[in-house]
Amino acid sequence: MATLEIKDLHVSVVSEDAPKEILKGVDLTIKAGETHAIMGPNGSGKSTLSYAIAGHPKYTITSGTVTLDGEDVLEMSVDERARAGLFLAMQYPVEVPGVSMSNFLRTAATAVRGEAPNLRHWVKEVKGAMADLDIDPAFAERSVNEGFSGGEKKRHEILQLGLLQPKIAILDETDSGLDVDALRVVSEGVNRYKASGEVGVMLITHYTRILKYIQPDFVHVFANGRIVESGGRELADVLESEGYVKYTGSKEAAALS
Amino acid sequence: MAALSTKPHSHGAVVPVSSRAEHFTSYDVNAFEVPGGREEIWRFTPLKRLAGLHSGAAATGTAAVEVSAAEGVTVETVGRDDSRLGTAGVPGDRVAAQAYSSFENATIVTLPGDVKSEPTTVTVTGAGVDAVAYGHIQIKASQFAEGTVILDFRGSGAYADNVEFLVADGAHLTVITIHDWADDAVHVSQHHVKLGRDATIKHTVVTLGGDVVRVTPVVQYAGRGGDAELFGLYFADAGQHQEHRPFIDHAQAKCRSNVVYKGALQGDGAHTVWIGDVLIRAAAEGTETFELNRNLILTDGARADSVPNLEIETGEIEGAGHASATGRFDDEQLFYLQARGIPEDQARRLVVRGFFQELIAKIAVPEVRERLEAAIEAELEAVGT
Numbered sequence: 308m309a310t311l312e313i314k315d316l317h318v319s320v321v322s323e324d325a326p327k328e329i330l331k332g333v334d335l336t337i338k339a340g341e342t343h344a345i346m347g348p349n350g351s352g353k354s355t356l357s358y359a360i361a362g363h364p365k366y367t368i369t370s371g372t373v374t375l376d377g378e379d380v381l382e383m384s385v386d387e388r389a390r391a392g393l394f395l396a397m398q399y400p401v402e403v404p405g406v407s408m409s410n411f412l413r414t415a416a417t418a419v420r421g422e423a424p425n426l427r428h429w430v431k432e433v434k435g436a437m438a439d440l441d442i443d444p445a446f447a448e449r450s451v452n453e454g455f456s457g458g459e460k461k462r463h464e465i466l467q468l469g470l471l472q473p474k475i476a477i478l479d480e481t482d483s484g485l486d487v488d489a490l491r492v493v494s495e496g497v498n499r500y501k502a503s504g505e506v507g508v509m510l511i512t513h514y515t516r517i518l519k520y521i522q523p524d525f526v527h528v529f530a531n532g533r534i535v536e537s538g539g540r541e542l543a544d545v546l547e548s549e550g551y552v553k554y555t556g557s558k559e560a561a562a563l564s
Numbered sequence: 565m566a567a568l569s570t571k572p573h574s575h576g577a578v579v580p581v582s583s584r585a586e587h588f589t590s591y592d593v594n595a596f597e598v599p600g601g602r603e604e605i606w607r608f609t610p611l612k613r614l615a616g617l618h619s620g621a622a623a624t625g626t627a628a629v630e631v632s633a634a635e636g637v638t639v640e641t642v643g644r645d646d647s648r649l650g651t652a653g654v655p656g657d658r659v660a661a662q663a664y665s666s667f668e669n670a671t672i673v674t675l676p677g678d679v680k681s682e683p684t685t686v687t688v689t690g691a692g693v694d695a696v697a698y699g700h701i702q703i704k705a706s707q708f709a710e711g712t713v714i715l716d717f718r719g720s721g722a723y724a725d726n727v728e729f730l731v732a733d734g735a736h737l738t739v740i741t742i743h744d745w746a747d748d749a750v751h752v753s754q755h756h757v758k759l760g761r762d763a764t765i766k767h768t769v770v771t772l773g774g775d776v777v778r779v780t781p782v783v784q785y786a787g788r789g790g791d792a793e794l795f796g797l798y799f800a801d802a803g804q805h806q807e808h809r810p811f812i813d814h815a816q817a818k819c820r821s822n823v824v825y826k827g828a829l830q831g832d833g834a835h836t837v838w839i840g841d842v843l844i845r846a847a848a849e850g851t852e853t854f855e856l857n858r859n860l861i862l863t864d865g866a867r868a869d870s871v872p873n874l875e876i877e878t879g880e881i882e883g884a885g886h887a888s889a890t891g892r893f894d895d896e897q898l899f900y901l902q903a904r905g906i907p908e909d910q911a912r913r914l915v916v917r918g919f920f921q922e923l924i925a926k927i928a929v930p931e932v933r934e935r936l937e938a939a940i941e942a943e944l945e946a947v948g949t
């Protein structure tokens with residue numbers, strides 16, 4: 308049973324001038340079988356949390372710990388974290404010109420699984436996974452994310468999620484930029500992943516609409532670099548009607564739908 | 565329309581700023597001064613490392629030229645006096661003129677007209693460590709010929725040459741020049757491309773080995789409808805100097821050119837220079853041209869100079885543009901690949917291979933493509949990041 312444990316995590320970003328503290332003591336434990344929704348206003352530090360867990364070099368951990376099944380995640384390189392079973396579906400997936408999607412997927416699967424997948428099975432597996440997400444097979448020969456629309460990028464993040472089968476998945480605003488049909492297709496992809504095994508999900512979102520498709524067990528309100536309130540599904544309904552005003556003190560629109 | 569290459573002087577006179585149109589050329593080495601290094605066309609080149617190619621070094625050896633000709637392709641070895649030589653262009657710098665004044669024999673490879681020929685390979689092997697040699701090669705594509713010529717430079721020593729490409733009316737020539745020299749080698753080369761009416765050339769330069777390699781491909785159009793695609797792919801390691809100076813001289817109407825050079829650099833003192841000159845003369849109405857140079861710097865201590873120059877003397881053009889970008893390794897790309905479990909060294913290799921992919925994909929000869937992929941792999945292996 309996988310457990311991701313985040314304790315008193317403080318993170319700064321290295322910008323041009325002085326380092327700026329963005330995460331100010333995050334505590335969160337995600338166990339296999341659980342889905343945690345993290346909701347918060349723009350700029351509250353949700354992406355910073357996900358990048359810090361994944362090991363993005365721009366973010367410096369100033370204190371706190373992150374462990375996966377007791378192993379120190381912060382000691383691991385970015386690729387070691389992924390091979391240990393962490394996955395981050397990025398808010399803004401990166402374009403890698405000249406590297407075909409199929410080559411990329413196969414290289415990643417080989418790295419994560421520890422051996423090259425049997426070619427024949429693999430081709431079938433990818434085809435099936437792409438079809439499940441309504442992705443045109445022609446995408447396999449295109450460069451990774453290059454020229455993809457926002458929605459196409461998100462579908463491909465979930466495609467990778469399905470193929471790499473991590474223990475814990477962090478989905479950073481996978482719902483943003485998706486139209487109604489795409490949101491359904493992508494949510495079904497996440498639910499298939501959840502049903503596939505004992506896995507945990509951290510679902511970062513700004514809106515409650517994805518929670519209609521993906522049932523959260525816990526909802527956390529994220530504001531100003533930390534979790535300010537936690538509850539069950541019902542907390543999302545409160546956010547839906549009241550917005551984040553209560554937590555930010557400002558008039559951030561209750562842009563929830 | 566006034567030439568953009570001139571600017572008004574305060575006394576009312578017009579002073580040309582070194583326009584490509586006024587660029588001096590001559591077959592005679594003595595018509596050129598020995599360069600001191602400050603000259604515009606030499607300022608990036610480490611003259612001290614040229615083994616005297618620029619200052620009158622006499623030949624002390626001969627480079628071996630071997631041709632593996634496809635069926636129907638003729639190969640001749642001719643003396644200096646052969647009247648066909650020098651017709652594609654005139655040497656544009658002292659080293660090219662030195663080579664033209666010094667070579668003893670020239671090799672002429674002729675692709676037959678109206679048929680499609682299999683690839684022909686010309687292998688040039690340097691005269692050996694510390695030896696100086698001069699050479700001359702002419703590739704002729706007869707009317708409506710279609711074919712590929714691979715020029716493969718290897719071995720040691722200092723070597724200067726002129727390579728002529730005469731592409732007759734309606735002919736389609738593909739050229740792949742591979743500079744895969746030994747570590748000590750110095751090669752200064754001028755390529756002269758002359759395109760007939762509706763003729764096309766796809767000219768790819770690959771530079772991997774050598775201490776100093778400087779290549780100046782010049783394209784001239786003899787009639788309308790000519791189309792030149794110039795691609796370059798280079799990989800410079802510690803201490804290597806690689807210089808590419810493509811010049812497209814648009815003097816005919818309705819011609820096209822497209823220049824794409826990409827380079828990767830790694831290691832201390834790795835230096836690449838790309839000077840891309842395009843001149844659209846007054847007569848060249850309806851010209852369409854684009855040039856691009858991109859450099860990927862993989863480690864500290866490497867340096868890429870990139871200077872695109874576009875001179876336009878007519879307003880009646882189809883389109884003209886240029887772009888140049890030199891960047892460090894993209895950390896975001898690396899992060900993305902690593903976040904999918906791919907180890908860092910493998911991720912780096914994927915990104916660099918991806919960087920060159922668009923050019924490698926254009927190489928139609930599978931053996932050459934595979935050799936290049938392997939060479940890039942070996943270069944990346946060597947960094948040991």
Ligand SMILES: Nc1ncnc2c1ncn2[C@@H]1O[C@H](COP(=O)(O)OP(=O)(O)OP(=O)(O)O)[C@@H](O)[C@H]1O
Binds near residue numbers: 329353355356365480
């Ligand atoms: N590389 C960086 N350099 C400077 N500031 C940064 C950097 N990355 C994040 N920040 C700042 O940190 C804060 C939190 O950003 P983050 O992207 O984590 O927010 P978020 O909650 O994901 O917002 P959104 O809902 O818009 O995605 C913001 O004020 C942002 O400007």
Ligand SMILES: [Mg+2]
Binds near residue numbers: 354355398480
């Ligand atoms: Mg964000």
